[in-house]
Amino acid sequence: MKTIQTNSLIEAPLDFFNKIGATFLNFLAAVGRLVNFMIHSVKHCFLPPFYPSQLIRQLTDIGYYSLPVVGMTALFTGMVLALQSYTGFTRFNAESAIAGVVVLSITRELSPVLAGLMVAGRVGAAIAAEIGTMRVTEQIDALRTLSVNPYKYLIAPRVLAATFMLPILVLIGDIIGVYGGYVVSIHSLGFSAGSYLTQTWDIITRMDVVSGLWKAAVFGFIVSIMGCYHGFNSARGAQGVGAATTNAVVSSSILILIFNYLLTQIFFS
Amino acid sequence: MNNESTNNKSPNNKIVLSNVSKSFGNNHVLNGLSLNVPTGKSMVVIGGSGTGKSVMLKCILGLLDADSGSILIDGKESVGSDTKTRSKFMKKFGMLFQGGALFDSLRIWENVAFGLVHGQGMNKKQAREIAIEKIRAVGLSPDVAELFPAEMSGGMQKRVSLARAVATAPEIIFFDEPTTGLDPIMADVINDLIVDQVKDLGATALSITHDMASVRKIADYVAMIFEGRIIWTGPVEDLDHSGSEYVEQFIHGRADGPVTRSVA
Numbered sequence: 001m002k003t004i005q006t007n008s009l010i011e012a013p014l015d016f017f018n019k020i021g022a023t024f025l026n027f028l029a030a031v032g033r034l035v036n037f038m039i040h041s042v043k044h045c046f047l048p049p050f051y052p053s054q055l056i057r058q059l060t061d062i063g064y065y066s067l068p069v070v071g072m073t074a075l076f077t078g079m080v081l082a083l084q085s086y087t088g089f090t091r092f093n094a095e096s097a098i099a100g101v102v103v104l105s106i107t108r109e110l111s112p113v114l115a116g117l118m119v120a121g122r123v124g125a126a127i128a129a130e131i132g133t134m135r136v137t138e139q140i141d142a143l144r145t146l147s148v149n150p151y152k153y154l155i156a157p158r159v160l161a162a163t164f165m166l167p168i169l170v171l172i173g174d175i176i177g178v179y180g181g182y183v184v185s186i187h188s189l190g191f192s193a194g195s196y197l198t199q200t201w202d203i204i205t206r207m208d209v210v211s212g213l214w215k216a217a218v219f220g221f222i223v224s225i226m227g228c229y230h231g232f233n234s235a236r237g238a239q240g241v242g243a244a245t246t247n248a249v250v251s252s253s254i255l256i257l258i259f260n261y262l263l264t265q266i267f268f269s
Numbered sequence: 270m271n272n273e274s275t276n277n278k279s280p281n282n283k284i285v286l287s288n289v290s291k292s293f294g295n296n297h298v299l300n301g302l303s304l305n306v307p308t309g310k311s312m313v314v315i316g317g318s319g320t321g322k323s324v325m326l327k328c329i330l331g332l333l334d335a336d337s338g339s340i341l342i343d344g345k346e347s348v349g350s351d352t353k354t355r356s357k358f359m360k361k362f363g364m365l366f367q368g369g370a371l372f373d374s375l376r377i378w379e380n381v382a383f384g385l386v387h388g389q390g391m392n393k394k395q396a397r398e399i400a401i402e403k404i405r406a407v408g409l410s411p412d413v414a415e416l417f418p419a420e421m422s423g424g425m426q427k428r429v430s431l432a433r434a435v436a437t438a439p440e441i442i443f444f445d446e447p448t449t450g451l452d453p454i455m456a457d458v459i460n461d462l463i464v465d466q467v468k469d470l471g472a473t474a475l476s477i478t479h480d481m482a483s484v485r486k487i488a489d490y491v492a493m494i495f496e497g498r499i500i501w502t503g504p505v506e507d508l509d510h511s512g513s514e515y516v517e518q519f520i521h522g523r524a525d526g527p528v529t530r531s532v533a
Binding site: 049051134137138139141142144145146147148153 | 327330331332356359360362363364366367368370371372373383384387388389433437
């Protein structure tokens with residue numbers, strides 16, 4: 001009786017540590033698979049054959065069709081930012097700082113991060129669902145049997161298009177966001193147009209915009225890689241494709257927030 | 270077991286599988302499977318669901334890597350081969366997938382011409398002409414060329430998939446359950462088309478199916494797979510007197526017999 005009790009006392013913590021160990025090993029294996037997939041994908045972006053028609057299609061899908069959602073997000077973010085800044089800054093008689101706060105917040109942080117998150121929701125989900133469906137309906141196997149490398153035909157155009165188009169979307173978002181803040185400041189808060197624009201122009205530097213564009217390129221890469229990875233490794237059935245889509249959006253959103261911090265450290269520390 | 274037609278020493282074997290094994294974790298799907306497919310003949314592998322038919326096909330195609338054993342294609346080893354060699358093998362293959370696997374973002378003619386344009390580098394105009402010719406050869410009107418796969422019925426999609434499989438004039442054509450999900454008349458039409466297309470190309474065909482009408486129509490040789498091994502192989506004429514109780518049970522579709530007893 002005593003032996004049984006002693007055994008269970010030893011085994012219970014061992015089981016616990018076994019589970020922790022197995023989870024950690026599974027995590028490392030998943031990271032390894034993801035890194036391997038990423039290296040393969042990047043390699044095939046630069047090795048022929050290339051599929052320009054696929055690239056153009058993705059540039060349109062990822063860039064052009066994301067413009068309304070990114071534009072709307074930037075516009076209302078700029079407007080809200082101006083209103084909130086005004087509410088706070090009037091307490092310290094610092095209303096003149098609003099233009100600077102709006103332009104720096106938009107270009108450095110809000111435009112790239114919000115555009116990244118919106119594109120993760122729109123494009124990352126679509127990539128994972130499309131490639132996941134192709135996986136479960138054997139279309140990816142069919143590509144291979146027709147002597148076409150799926151990394152070159154499916155993955156590389158999406159990765160290139162997202163990495164290239166997100167900075168353009170963010171640049172447009174910067175302009176629209178600043179314009180949103182300008183409209184609210186002029187029409188609702190009673191600022192003078194000339195002084196608002198002068199303050200905006202005086203405070204912004206090239207680095208503020210460029211850092212946002214670099215962030216956008218990294219976020220575009222993350223969104224496309226996570227969408228492709230989860231779609232490519234989708235499990236069978238509708239549930240598998242659904243899980244791939246969810247995982248793509250969740251993982252790319254989290255990675256965007258983590259990399260935003262890391263990039264901010266690199267650019268501004 | 271009858272191996273008369275498929276001696277693996279014979280130079281007339283297009284595909285030779287020897288002791289091929291493949292496992293997924295603890296699930297041993299192929300357990301030392303051996304099979305020879307004679308050049309220019311149609312071999313059909315029969316067997317129940319989950320016996321390893323599709324995995325065998327994917328190992329030959331290089332879509333899955335066999336854990337051990339040897340797969341010779343035209344006498345050249347495929348297992349463990351590099352990407353370049355794999356790519357050379359792929360150029361010899363055509364494949365009709367169970368669900369058709371047509372690319373739903375492309376038009377029908379683009380699907381059929383896909384291997385010609387992207388695999389062989391043919392110009393689009395010439396590839397389109399060949400695609401239309403193949404669409405006609407599988408009994409479809411050239412008018413369907415501009416449609417998308419979602420606009421066609423299952424039977425029509427299977428025909429298009431067949432047209433795509435033969436468009437590059439492959440030396441070896443694989444058929445994965447070609448008649449599954451079709452009504453008996455359409456299944457017979459597809460079987461006729463398979464026989465015609467394989468004959469026209471002089472290709473070697475390897476099919477997997479559990480549709481016995483299809484087996485009798487398209488097979489020169491039949492092999493039965495069970496628990497990841499080939500348990501019987503022989504000419505289609507011998508199918509009804511195979512001497513194997515497993516084959517007997519399968520071809521007559523009996524609920525009681527050695528197959529069900531093993532599973533139980």
